[in-house]
Amino acid sequence: xxxxxxxxxxxxxxxxxxxxxxxxxxxxxxxxxxxxxxxxxxxxxxxxxxxxxxxxxxxxxxxxxxxxxxxxxxxxxxxxxxxxxxxxxxxxxxxxxxxxxxxxxxxxxxxxxxxxxxxxxxxxxxxxxxxxxxxxxxxxxxxxxxxxxxxxxxxxxxxxxxxxxxxxxxxxxxxxxxxxxxxxxxxxxxxxxxxxxxxxxxxxxxxxxxxxxxxxxxxxxxxxxxxxxxxxxxxxxxxxxxxxxxxxxxxxxxxxxxxxxxxxxxxxxxxxxxxxxxxxxxxxxxxxxxxxxxxxxxxxxxxxxxxxxxxxxxxxxxxxxxxxxxxxxxxxxxxxxxxxx
Ligand code: DOR
Ligand code: ZN
Numbered sequence: 001x002x003x004x005x006x007x008x009x010x011x012x013x014x015x016x017x018x019x020x021x022x023x024x025x026x027x028x029x030x031x032x033x034x035x036x037x038x039x040x041x042x043x044x045x046x047x048x049x050x051x052x053x054x055x056x057x058x059x060x061x062x063x064x065x066x067x068x069x070x071x072x073x074x075x076x077x078x079x080x081x082x083x084x085x086x087x088x089x090x091x092x093x094x095x096x097x098x099x100x101x102x103x104x105x106x107x108x109x110x111x112x113x114x115x116x117x118x119x120x121x122x123x124x125x126x127x128x129x130x131x132x133x134x135x136x137x138x139x140x141x142x143x144x145x146x147x148x149x150x151x152x153x154x155x156x157x158x159x160x161x162x163x164x165x166x167x168x169x170x171x172x173x174x175x176x177x178x179x180x181x182x183x184x185x186x187x188x189x190x191x192x193x194x195x196x197x198x199x200x201x202x203x204x205x206x207x208x209x210x211x212x213x214x215x216x217x218x219x220x221x222x223x224x225x226x227x228x229x230x231x232x233x234x235x236x237x238x239x240x241x242x243x244x245x246x247x248x249x250x251x252x253x254x255x256x257x258x259x260x261x262x263x264x265x266x267x268x269x270x271x272x273x274x275x276x277x278x279x280x281x282x283x284x285x286x287x288x289x290x291x292x293x294x295x296x297x298x299x300x301x302x303x304x305x306x307x308x309x310x311x312x313x314x315x316x317x318x319x320x321x322x323x324x325x326x327x328x329x330x331x332x333x334x335x336x337x338x339x340x341x
Contacts, residue, residue: 001311003283003338007303008270008290010035012133012172012192012243014106014262015070017041017054019323021061024248027267027320029068031340033303036133036243037070039098040107044075048087051094071095071298073133077110078117082124089128095298096131096170101152103139105217105261106247115160126166131298133170136179137218146202149218150178161186170297173197173245175218177228183239184232190297192243193233193289195272196263196330201226212254213328216247217261233289234282241294244269248327251319263330268316271338272330274309278337307340314339 013035015024028035037058039045045054051072058070073096074080074088080097088094100111112118125132136157137148161169170190171179175197183191196216201223205214214220232240246269247262254260265272270290277286295302318332 003274003286003309004306005287005309006291007031007033007305007307008242009033009294009303010244010246010266010269011170011241011294011298012036012038012194012245013266014038014040014245014247015058016248017057020248021058023320023322023327024246024266025058025061025068026063026066028246029062029066030267031270031307033067033305034069034071034300036095037072039073039075040100040105042107044077044107044110045072046075046077046080046110047084048074048091048094051088052091055093073098075100075110076112076118076121076132078112080118080121082120085121085124085130086128089125089130096133097125098133098135100135101137101139101156104135104137106249108135115156119163122160122164122167125168126164129166129168131168131170133172136171136174145219146221149174149176153178153182157182161189172243173218174229174232175221176225180228180232184237187239190239190241190294191232192245192294193229193240194243194245194263195265195269195276196220196245197226197229198233198276199272212256212259213263213330213332215254215259215261216245216263219261230276230280234277234280234285236285236288238288238293238296240289241297242269242273242290243294248320248322250322250325251328252325254328264320264327265330267320267329268331268336270307271309271314271336271340274338275336309338310341311337312339313337
């Protein structure tokens with residue numbers, strides 16, 4: 001059995017920097033034509049110049065013969081001015097601004113503690129139609145980690161979108177039924193869905209031993225949320241699109257007393273999404289989710305090349321090189337039902 005689809009794009013990706021790029025860039029370019037590249041480096045990618053320099057480092061790591069177009073983003077900091085937004089909006093290489101609530105996730109300490117002072121910047125985004133990519137979790141320690149996404153919708157995102165109805169918002173890596181419902185209730189917004197949030201629920205991470213390689217943020221939720229995500233991803237609804245949030249960390253940073261959040265999925269992401277869609281009897285919707293909806297949302301042309309998936313079991317390597325260390329793949333050492341030729 002074979003499935004040929006328009007070459008997909010990844011609308012949410014962490015490539016990291018330096019020597020790691022020699023693994024992460026080809027691992028993504030093998031499958032995806034374009035990717036929205038997250039800016040949470042240290043220091044954060046907060047200016048157009050920094051984004052263009054980072055883009056050049058990414059392209060320098062692309063092996064000869066591979067094609068890949070990195071779509072850059074800026075990190076929203078308290079210093080992000082309306083001028084920076086206007087500059088980004090007119091740049092051919094920058095496609096959005098990422099909001100990290102301060103302290104929410106990996107390298108988010110330069111993020112936003114309160115949106116109160118950011119209104120002029122956000123107004124400039126609404127005026128220019130420049131997308132705001134949102135990590136949607138509150139960081140209030142009194143809020144249970146499993147509730148942080150749902151509380152963010154009520155406390156932060158809904159008021160922001162009421163205040164600036166023209167703001168183009170993408171809610172990234174959604175993990176809850178509440179987010180699915182929120183996105184559907186706001187038909188001009190988009191949302192990315194990772195493959196790990198489609199494959200796993202919190203029991204998989206915690207019920208028979210603690211699995212650090214399933215620890216990501218927003219954290220895996222209970223089954224009913226996963227079911228809502230699967231329904232949304234496979235529905236064909238144009239607001240939901242593929243974003244792996246592939247987020248490699250050195251193995252020692254994952255298997256640690258205080259382990260980092262993130263799953264490395266890029267090398268096998270499309271194959272795993274295919275498994276999820278097949279299990280729902282919805283393989284015919286994979287192309288819409290993986291190759292059409294994101295491009296349409298960002299106002300970019302759909303890709304013209306194709307990729308072919310074959311129903312042949314393939315083993316997933318356990319490790320990939322990662323700078324001077326290694327990164328463990330999601331489901332490494334196991335098999336996946338589909339292969340990319
Ligand atoms: O699991 C995650 N890892 N979630 C994020 O929001 C950030 C990412 C990372 O950069 O490691
Ligand atoms: Zn991410």
